[in-house]
Amino acid sequence: MASISDIGLYKYKAFFLSFAWSGKDQAFLQRCSIPVTRVSSEQILFKNECLVFDQMPKRIGASTYNHETRMVENGDLARYVLEISHLISVLKFCGGEGCLELGRSYHALIAKTGLDGDEFVGTSLIDMYAKCGDLDSAVLIFNQMPRLDVASCNCLISGYASCGLFDETFRFFMKYDSFGNIPNPYTYSTMLASCGTLSAIEEGKQLHAQVVKMQYLPETAVSNALLTMYSKCGVMEDAETVFKCLPRRNIISWTAIINGLYRHEDFDKAMRLFSLMRESGIEPNEYTFTIALASCGSMKNLDNSHLLHALVIKKGMALGEFVGTAIIDMYSELGEMDDAEKQLKVMGILASKVSWNALTKGFVQNEKANEALDAFGEMVRKDAACDEFTFSIILKACASLPSFTSCQQIHARIVKANFDSNTHVGSSLLEAYTKCGSIEDAERVFSRISAPDVVSWNSLIKAYSQNGNPGRAISLFRRMIDKGFRPTVSTLLAVLSACSHSGEIQEGQEIFQSMVREFGILPEEAHYSCMVDLLGRSGQLDKALDFINNLPVKPTASIWKPLLAACRCHKNLQMAEFVAKHILAMDPNDATVYVTLSNMYAEAGQLVNAENQRNLMKLKEVTKEPGCSWIEVNSKIHKFFSRDRTHPESAKIYNKLKQVMMQITGKAYTTNANQLQQKEDSCLFHSEKLAVCFGLISLPAGKPVRIFKNLRVCTDCHMFMKYASLITDRIIVLSDNYRFHHFNKGCCSCGDYW
Template sequence: MLCALSSFPIPQSPNRNQIHHVKSQSSETLKIDLLRSFSSPFELRQVHAQIVKTNAPLSILPLTRVGLVCAFTPSFHYAQQIFECVEKQKPETFVWNSCLKALAEGDSPIDAIMLFYRLRQYDVCPDTFICSSVLRACLNLLDLSNGRILHGVVEKLGFRSNLYLQNMIVHLYASCGEMAEARLLFEKMPQRDVVTWNIMIAQLIKQGDHEGAYDLFSWMPERNVRSWTSMIAGYVQCGKAKEAIHLFAKMEEAGVKCNEVTVVAVLAACADLGALDLGMRIHEYSNQHGFKRNVRISNTLIDMYVKCGCLEEACRVFEEMEERTVVSWSAMIGGLAMHGRAEEALRIFSDMSQVGIEPNGVTFIGLLHACSHMGLINEGRRFFASMTRDYGIIPQIEHYGCMVDLLSRAGLLREAHEFILNMPMKPNGVVWGALLGACRVHKNVEMAEEAIKHLLALDPLNDGYYVVLSNIYAEAGRWEDTARVRKFMKDRQVKKTPGWSSITVDGVVHEFVAGEESHPDTEQIFQRWEELLEEMRLKGYVPNTSVVLLDIEEGEKVKFVSRHSEKLALVFGLMNTPAGTPIRIMKNLRICEDCHSAFKLISAIVNREIVVRDRNRFHCFNDNSCSCRDYW
């Protein structure tokens, strides 16, 4: 192959105006004006002609662009001639790999695979770099068929010892769901590094095999921050926040420093558990290490503080954000809604609109929740209509569920029922469950029986629905029906979820179950409760035994109601935290009417803020009042 400049074919009729312009410029100007302009082999030949005529060096041609322009045309060999002349010290595979890399990471990775086959047609022998670029394209496309071919090429060319390529091949098989093959390759690899192990762990987590992932994690000879973060995030995603926090503690013991992804995962676990102390420590760590500008971390901090009952801290994080996304605004709206501050949630939405941030479906879930928790019926209707009319957002089943909840809570049970029947999609258990829950509040047995008929078909093993119906019957004095529901549960082996509450003291989470007497401080807790009870009675408190839906003696009902898990957690908190500090309790079920009344009184007696997160929302008790305004 000739490398003299004159050996390249020059177009017969180049653009004369362009030639005149080029002659009056230096080669540097030529480089700027023309080298970026050619987009076809014909235009490339014109630029080449000007290079020859101006005695500019051929090396000023952008070789990757030359390759991309000629790759899928009959001028492929022409590009090879240019490469040979310019890159005498480097093989042409160097340039072709640049082309493959650009295509693999671009908008059309399939072109990288097509170029690979084109290279094979022109007897260009792939090296490890070419193989890695094409494997990257296969990975981006999840193209296992071509990936298998590349795997064969790697084996045939003797690249088995290349750890980078082997890791990519394992990653490809695993990402395409072929975990058995990935595991086989993993086991047969002559050497592995931490990346190899991380790939397998991450993919097992994606497949939902958290036990398998942890087994591999346990056997790792070396772990880096990514290893720990993958496992922590995996536990959070599958609802195992306790395990995530426990693993994070081990990570700290091992001396591994968090990165920004770890911070997000641990904060999410703190939000699930209500682990405020750890969440605040991670917040401080984040600020110290320059993560304050990370929007995702700030968004997760808002969520964490909201779910831990520290709404003011969430607001502070929101106000200090230099950049806010729709997620930031939506998190703040949803948080205010959960805490019963509907007016502020609507004001935040107004501010959001003024700065030009378009809401999404999550934003409207927060707005509808705000309206539901405060009984803002007309506002809720307007927001629901506005979704499609003003923003083109098609309501999903979650939005319909919010509307049913809004109407039901307000006592508009017939309208809520009609709304359900007219939904464009099939109602799920959450929708019918919202109606059932309101039937208990408004003591509507007939509508409850209609709701339960659908719920038994949709979710027959959900104990909550049976319990609510049983309670509705009990409140109506229909004890035979109550017994029938409980027998039905027993026959179907549906067990009632026990009520539990947790409180964190000095970084340790303490859990209490309703009626529990096994806690080491039980005797002191009961004694302190009796002291509180005396003060409450002086202020007019009478135990609301109607919440005890069992056909037992009144004295037993009083004892039963005094053993509710949130009361035990509250007394424990009062005994073990400094005077004046807030008490924060997490509860798995809805707070009962008696506990709600008692907590209002106790907040005034002990002069403390008491925050309870139940299944539906937050109740912030202060000075004999609650943030829900007794509407829950």
Template structure:
């Protein structure tokens, strides 16, 4: 007869019971057996095994003559725990412990460890109750296992109660509680409990210190970390390699690289973890060259880099934008046979993707084959987004889905960013549909990305629906929704939502204030904007940044308060930057103040000599003022200084395809029809009172946004809304054109420039002609 250990180890062994004639119950059929090989291919709930024993012809209990029965039960259950065959929290056999059956402490510790590792708290609670009911001796080991299970599963209340009830504590139990505090981000509680060790007569061991040092690193608690360092020296634990490595990591995370380097040099024993910790510290603090030099010294010290070290090296090369050195490390990884592993392989994909080498990244993915994880695909997609190749990112996402790779919250966040930069409403809606099916719509981080994507696509209604469904919306989601209202011409809603934040107890951030200040700027709410700006530092202790100063200049400039805007800049506590001056130059153009524009242009060019918008703005203002010689001078200066203006480009989406247009464009096969449509609508709106500025006849008539809208009118006849996107600010003539056009077509025209959205409907724009 097989022993209990053979029962668990021999996969061909099967449990058999004698037959009982005349019984049709399948559990009582002749030689009914349950081969353990089936467990390897398909998870078998533990209650099946228990029921098998319960319903055998002879109901065996502890009082029977077979002393091995309990051992069989325990070993079968332990084998299932060890091999992960508990498939859900409902798999605890309700009858376990019935019929006089006993549990032993070894089985209890094993199953509690399983519950800890798999975070099966309900399973753990039911076994805890079963332990009490069965009278198992809750000794130090069982008690510690219970504490560990509750702590890792996040039920710190139960873990603490168990610790209080235990008659005797040892360092292992206390370490479990500290580990639970840290995993649940209860750092203060972890420190508080650690400080009680001495009073409880507990001597910390090396695991205690490595755990506490990890807390200090995560929490940037350098003072507490140094106190622990002093204790470690006093307790003579510094010779423990794991403790030394934990100290290195703590100093690195806290930004104390000099201390980290000094400690590293003093270590008697340095292994690959020690080297990787100091190398990662320099990489984390952007001293990439030193990080790479240390890898060379590491080899001289006789230590070979491991996968983690190579990952740091490859990531450093990506950050340095150094493809050559990155390729050298890639070659070394290939030589060591590490390139196809998920960890290093993903870093290689990330490096090539970040450096714009999409072909090499895709080649690495193919070589990894099935071992390429979702993280590898995410890195590939993120590389396209980082390099502003949104269409390629969406294509990579489609390939990821075709390869049956699971999409996580990072996948959805990054692909929604691609939808935002195109922007593509149809693609955004398709991604949203997948999110709903995958139950990611309510995810806090993905939800804010979805709101932002719908905003960038000009669908504030969809953004509202997502926001209203997200009951756990964080401050990022609130900021995104306020920004959506601000950019789509709903300043009242933006300010109302800002007020509601306080009612919900959500503290605003600097991004919140930027959104509401922008709302005030685009709607001429000068006093409200000034009050909000002043409240930032006074009431919320949020110091204004460059973007807030720029927004205030824009607020005053748009309202025509040019002198006040100039005084605001002159009185700033920081030296004005080009982004702070630029809104005032734009305001001078709108309000025809050429003298101030010349002064501001000089300030900007001193800071950024290659700013093409300055030359173009001055040239246009000189032309409008009849100073053609000065206008031509600005154009010549651009040629001499090799400064090129970014060409205006507009695009429109149709049938999941993006169509792009440039001024005077003739590249599209449909352009003859487009120009014919433009001529037709021009005649119609001229009858309504529209006039084209004579000085702009040859240029503004064929601006890219006009061509894109006419293309939409030809091809999107069934739609009630036409969406066009432009990379530059819409000019006054095109804005007027869209206003008039919306009176003769039964459609809403949505135009997004690089500042905001303009919703044209029945002769009115959502910006109130204030942009």
């Protein structure tokens, strides 16, 4: 245990460090060779103990006087004030850096020397405890204070607010009166900030009224807080009004309004204000630059981005933790991954794990999953700490490949790092396993999440809905409701599509009805399109048409499209022509419409019409590359496979499947589902389709089939093409750039709406 005199030494070290750390004395920092990288302050204290001590000009020992005796000692007043201000600095330092234990030992020292009777010291103690999150101690001191002024109350209330105890915050605000205090501008800043995080617009407006009445509005900090509150509550007009009326705008006012515009996706205006700010003589700081960089990235304007990047370099800020990462984000957003990578390299040792995460995320978003995995590997190799964000991001890369092996490897790391109960990581893992086709793993992962939220439930429901167990998806939906979760837009989409795919017409319609009535969710385009699919798939084409005609919104192409698919499935050429006309009126370049119609004519024996549709499509230049023959091949398979699993030829298919899979993997292969899931590569799950292809369809004679670029296809078809190209050089995949998509876009290959 440290003795009082030890603590005395410690105190001065902490003081000097806090002084140095506040950035006011760079020379001091350098003289002490304090590392610039940010480590916890306690670490620095210990590391530089001797150094700092040597630098101390003079030591004022911590003797056991109390302040009354000192007050009467003539001429000692100056030293007393010095002592108090030292203590306050140290406590501020502890609060700012979250050094609760250090602060506590100071508290002990203060109590011992009797300095805790001092009003300022007491307030600083409250602030220190509140900032360190130890509100119980803060309240204890608060209650012992001989006199309570506004500052003490403000310290406590900001403690409540920063700990997220908003009930307490508001309750305490109402009690200011009973302590004989009037809320001051600081109080209102804190309160307004709380309203902002809570999106409590009504309370915010009431506070606004009070602020006006108290004439605090000209206070820049109060107006800043007010405009931030409005912007967080989504009322940009009011935020802008507050900004316009501000008599003295500082850098924070400008940053707040620019940030508000950025959050509301008004990037143009954000950048305009950024220029205006500079014109008005205020230079951006690190905060402002991160927002400006983000806006630039979202605007997709490369020239502006380069200008801004140059400006940041000129200011010497390009390597800072936040600004540096913002540059990586900007280039990722612009798709300039080389520049993003360069930035990370330039940052060198200053790159934090957030910077690495940003780069990895950039790769994933630009559909470079392998590069993302490489970056992750590099991160692991460098022994950089991986956090929950790292894992969420990298799992997305695994899902997009999809690579079951990578999923398992990363899963192992996650378990080792103790992140498997984290809600975000768990959900990402769940999604990744789902994309790899392993529902069993997905379910197991779900059960490990300590606090599953709506998104976790959604993912699990979607997993079953999209992987051939719609019945389970529906029952999970019921269980989720029973547990008291409020479904979201995507919950209902997943469960409605489950109903559609399992033929639960009645149930689907009931759930659709309950959307608004029970859950208060307004159906979106995708839900309507799903309902059309539900009715159409079951053959109720007229009902589906009625549904479309009676919609409260104007039906879009995405709403019509599932009906076209249904027409084909149920061989209603007449209605198909009618529907196609509607879709083409809205989107004349939609390849799926021509393909579907053409296939339907062919199936009806109208070969001339079929050919006409093809020519029409080529005429419209919907396809830049020749490759339509592939679509024909695939749509035959689709027709066979997706609608009718009990086809009499299934035995033949499975035999063919075994042969094909042997060719690919070199291993014996059975169709037993349990053994399937143990296979290294989950793509096997999609092989049914592949087998159908090779079992039933022969490739057209002549030239190889080219699968052209930028074709929107579903994951199933993607997988299917990839494997097909492995087996025969007759199939050439020109690009790996396929995207999974949802209802509102049909798959160009199979025409389905997955």
